[in-house]
């Protein structure tokens with residue numbers, strides 16, 4: 107039967123307290139990604155799913171990675187965890203507390219995964235093994251990194267279950283016995299078990315219904331505030347980033363379109379893609395102001411096997427010129443914000459125009 111704080115043998119309680127103390131003394135991690143490029147090999151040739159991506163996650167802060175499906179967000183996360191398929195071309199560096207973790211072998215990553223950097227995946231079912239009970243899976247991760255008894259690891263797993271709102275008895279169950287929301291909470295418990303300094307949350311709520319989504323997100327936020335870890339949160343949802351992240355990186359077709367402090371990027375976007383993304387998300391109505399219509403960005407992300415020679419967003423951008431169609435933009439810095447657009451100096455006018463549905467409706471995609 108499950109033990110509880112009251113029924114735990116004294117030796118287990120003592121060793122658990124020592125483990126907890128050791129783990130909570132771990133500092134939050136700092137991550138600096140420089141010039142990350144990732145090329146998948148496919149039957150139709152190699153293509154760059156991620157190109158020259160750079161960003162920094164300051165210790166104890168959250169960074170949101172946003173963009174449409176297929177923009178390369180999960181590929182970045184997989185590269186950081188060393189989970190890319192064989193024969194994937196990789197360049198650049200990812201400095202975790204100053205140490206480059208990009209392209210390390212599984213053996214070299216063993217002391218790092220779960221312990222210094224851990225992952226909450228999109229689909230909990232993929233990260234849980236169907237043939238082991240969930241408690242054993244969490245214990246295995248703990249025992250791989252900490253010299254403690256199985257009883258202490260199990261007690262730590264119970265603590266993590268309590269943190270995500272699951273009863274300790276359910277540690278004995280198998281993944282198929284859990285609902286989708288419970289499985290996702292179990293994966294969060296596992297990702298937190300070693301108090302890794304860097305947490306990667308790859309669309310942690312995508313597979314859940316809207317009520318469960320908001321419950322899980324507020325739980326992640328609560329736990330995160332309590333533990334003060336660093337986090338990269340991958341999501342399509344700008345509203346979640348606004349509530350959760352100090353900084354944001356907007357990706358489009360494998361490249362960084364815009365980045366900077368979340369408040370600045372969302373209040374004064376510099377890149378037309380960010381302006382379009384904002385329009386596509388429902389905002390809470392403000393009393394006395396007209397309800398904002400939802401406007402989708404026409405067209406689709408370009409085929410990266412044959413990327414356009416100019417700006418990758420040009421074919422969907424209502425403000426694109428010949429320069430955009432022929433020449434890839436440099437990154438321009440405005441205060442703490444950066445955007446890869448030729449016309450950051452016209453961002454004020456673009457923002458006003460981008461808020462009008464007809465701007466997007468009347469454009470000819472690919473023109």
Ligand SMILES: Nc1ncnc2c1ncn2[C@@H]1O[C@H](COP(=O)(O)OP(=O)(O)OP(=O)(O)O)[C@@H](O)[C@H]1O
Nearest residue numbers: 146147148155174175176177178179180181182191
């Ligand atoms: N193993 C793979 N082999 C070949 N191409 C891949 C592989 N994994 C992803 N891709 C492709 O790489 C591109 C980026 O995919 P990725 O999953 O990183 O995007 P994403 O922004 O995370 O999308 P989503 O939000 O849907 O998860 C896509 O075109 C995708 O089809």
